[in-house]
Amino acid sequence: METILQFKNVYAGYGRVQVLADLSFEVKTGEVFGVIGPNGCGKTTMFNALLGLITPSRGEIRFGGADITRKSPDERCRMGIGRTYQVPRPFEHMTVFENVLLAAVYGGRHSEKSGYPVAEAALRRTGLSGKRNLPSGKLTLLDRKRLEIARALGTEPKLLLLDEVAAGLTESEVHDVMALVESLKQDGQTIIWIEHVIETMVKSTDTLMCMSTGTQLLVGEPAAVMDSKEVEEVYLGVEDEADVC
Amino acid sequence: MSRRMKTEYGVFAVVLAVLFVLPLTGAASDNAMRIAFNIALYAVFAQMWNLMCGYAGLLSLGQQMFIGVSGYATAVVCTSYGMPFVLGLLVSGVVSALLALFLSVLLLRMRGLYFAIATWIVSEMIKILFTGWKLVNYAGGMTIRVTPYPTLSQQFMLILALAAASFLLVQAMLRSKIGLGLAAMRDDPDAAAGLGVNIFKMKTLCFTVCGFVTGIGGSIAYLNRLSVFPNGAFAIDWTIAIVFAVIIGGTSTATGPIVGAFVYVLLFNFLSRYAGYSNIILGVIAIAVIVVAPKGIMGTLQNRFKFELFSSTRPSLD
Numbered sequence: 257m258e259t260i261l262q263f264k265n266v267y268a269g270y271g272r273v274q275v276l277a278d279l280s281f282e283v284k285t286g287e288v289f290g291v292i293g294p295n296g297c298g299k300t301t302m303f304n305a306l307l308g309l310i311t312p313s314r315g316e317i318r319f320g321g322a323d324i325t326r327k328s329p330d331e332r333c334r335m336g337i338g339r340t341y342q343v344p345r346p347f348e349h350m351t352v353f354e355n356v357l358l359a360a361v362y363g364g365r366h367s368e369k370s371g372y373p374v375a376e377a378a379l380r381r382t383g384l385s386g387k388r389n390l391p392s393g394k395l396t397l398l399d400r401k402r403l404e405i406a407r408a409l410g411t412e413p414k415l416l417l418l419d420e421v422a423a424g425l426t427e428s429e430v431h432d433v434m435a436l437v438e439s440l441k442q443d444g445q446t447i448i449w450i451e452h453v454i455e456t457m458v459k460s461t462d463t464l465m466c467m468s469t470g471t472q473l474l475v476g477e478p479a480a481v482m483d484s485k486e487v488e489e490v491y492l493g494v495e496d497e498a499d500v501c
Numbered sequence: 502m503s504r505r506m507k508t509e510y511g512v513f514a515v516v517l518a519v520l521f522v523l524p525l526t527g528a529a530s531d532n533a534m535r536i537a538f539n540i541a542l543y544a545v546f547a548q549m550w551n552l553m554c555g556y557a558g559l560l561s562l563g564q565q566m567f568i569g570v571s572g573y574a575t576a577v578v579c580t581s582y583g584m585p586f587v588l589g590l591l592v593s594g595v596v597s598a599l600l601a602l603f604l605s606v607l608l609l610r611m612r613g614l615y616f617a618i619a620t621w622i623v624s625e626m627i628k629i630l631f632t633g634w635k636l637v638n639y640a641g642g643m644t645i646r647v648t649p650y651p652t653l654s655q656q657f658m659l660i661l662a663l664a665a666a667s668f669l670l671v672q673a674m675l676r677s678k679i680g681l682g683l684a685a686m687r688d689d690p691d692a693a694a695g696l697g698v699n700i701f702k703m704k705t706l707c708f709t710v711c712g713f714v715t716g717i718g719g720s721i722a723y724l725n726r727l728s729v730f731p732n733g734a735f736a737i738d739w740t741i742a743i744v745f746a747v748i749i750g751g752t753s754t755a756t757g758p759i760v761g762a763f764v765y766v767l768l769f770n771f772l773s774r775y776a777g778y779s780n781i782i783l784g785v786i787a788i789a790v791i792v793v794a795p796k797g798i799m800g801t802l803q804n805r806f807k808f809e810l811f812s813s814t815r816p817s818l819d
Contacts (some may be wrong), residue, residue: 307695333697341695347688350681353817358681363697368678368815376817388817411697 257284266315290461338413344400348393363411524654547758555753557707563620569734571719576643597716628735642730751797755811
């Protein structure tokens with residue numbers, strides 16, 4: 257499989273606070289790449305660096321063969337990196353349909369006419385067709401999460417970034433969202449996925465990366481990563497041998 | 502085009518045609534024509550300010566820079582070089598557009614109030630520059646000589662045509678791809694950028710269009726006024742009047758700027774007999790409207806009666 261995304265020894269942070277330290281990993285076309293790690297390990301900073309919201313101080317990010325380390329967020333979106341927000345950010349004064357049409361027209365570089373079917377397809381895909389003419393500010397949380405995915409799909413991404421799409425949802429809602437992600441995976445959509453629900457991550461991802469203190473701790477087959485001693489340690493801490501006996 | 506849109510534009514065309522014919526009938530007095538001229542003039546300025554603030558989220562307090570620069574451009578082209586007015590008009594538009602384009606690089610990195618203050622400061626700087634510039638006769642101002650000088654009726658027709666064009670231009674922008682991007686940008690600029698919208702490009706476009714059209718309007722305003730002085734040309738009063746018109750009429754509505762221009766000019770004329778108090782009264786009215794009906798006349802009516810004139814909402818296919 258071909259490599260679509262590559263982080264090469266990336267260092268990044270905010271002002272003087274360095275969060276990412278020597279982070280390197282690769283994502284292959286068509287895989288679902290999960291990212292886990294305890295709070296503060298740099299998952300979101302990795303996303304920000306990937307999206308162009310912060311610029312790495314050192315290292316290189318390559319996407320589809322091009323160096324994107326210093327490209328702006330809108331440029332990256334047009335190149336094929338689509339994202340969802342953890343806390344949905346719909347354009348509240350626009351209809352659901354317009355939200356997705358915007359994504360197709362700008363991110364997907366369509367004309368408004370050729371963007372229509374793309375937007376309609378993204379809405380059908382996410383089960384929002386029936387609500388397409390509602391102002392997006394009126395949607396429930398689940399539908400807002402769906403709209404996040406619909407908008408990202410509207411940009412026709414080569415790489416889809418999902419930022420905790422399951423957060424804040426009830427169990428049955430989580431199930432709905434997971435089914436949607438699963439169907440995208442079946443279509444060969446490349447996905448990078450940050451989530452806290454470890455169980456779904458093990459089930460649904462092809463590769464799992466566990467981050468710790470701003471770098472990759474372990475990358476590999478999901479079950480193997482979860483079973484490893486290191487991952488257990490960063491999540492649960494080191495067991496004190498003396499207490500065990 | 503939907504049936505509803507056809508009706509709206511049909512009514513628009515009829516009203517426009519009636520207004521065009523009005524001065525030819527000779528029914529309107531000179532005073533009425535002067536008021537009509539000012540309404541159309543402020544409709545142009547208000548339309549552009551609404552494009553900036555109501556749609557692109559750029560709060561400009563420096564519209565007077567475009568108006569002032571245009572007044573002087575017209576004076577230099579027509580008086581100093583004796584060129585026809587059409588040329589003065591075009592030079593005004595182009596110079597204002599270039600000014601806006603240049604300022605975009607400097608000012609558009611600022612957001613909200615910082616941008617507002619910066620536009621005002623730049624206007625004041627330009628005023629000082631013109632006050633000390635020999636070419637434009639320092640603080641002494643310039644007269645505008647245009648031969649043959651158009652009659653008041655002709656001037657009205659000219660500014661009416663510009664008002665109609667600026668309305669149609671904004672509508673065309675909102676109905677194009679640009680409109681989608683602007684609407685998204687106004688709600689959440691960061692999320693819009695994340696979906697591929699180039700925010701800087703959108704703002705630069707709006708600022709430049711605003712400079713161009715406001716500049717042409719300024720040129721016609723000074724054709725009417727016959728002389729231009731730095732203090733008047735670059736006075737913040739221009740922008741205060743424009744902001745008043747848009748707030749009263751309804752920000753981010755298609756027809757609000759026109760309604761607002763109408764209300765402002767009539768009110769200003771009525772209040773001119775209370776010289777000295779008129780600005781205080783206008784201020785009180787503006788505050789009252791902001792408190793009672795923050796969406797202005799058109800915004801409030803549209804919300805209350807659930808309709809939207811010249812809506813640019815995209816209907817999805819069924």
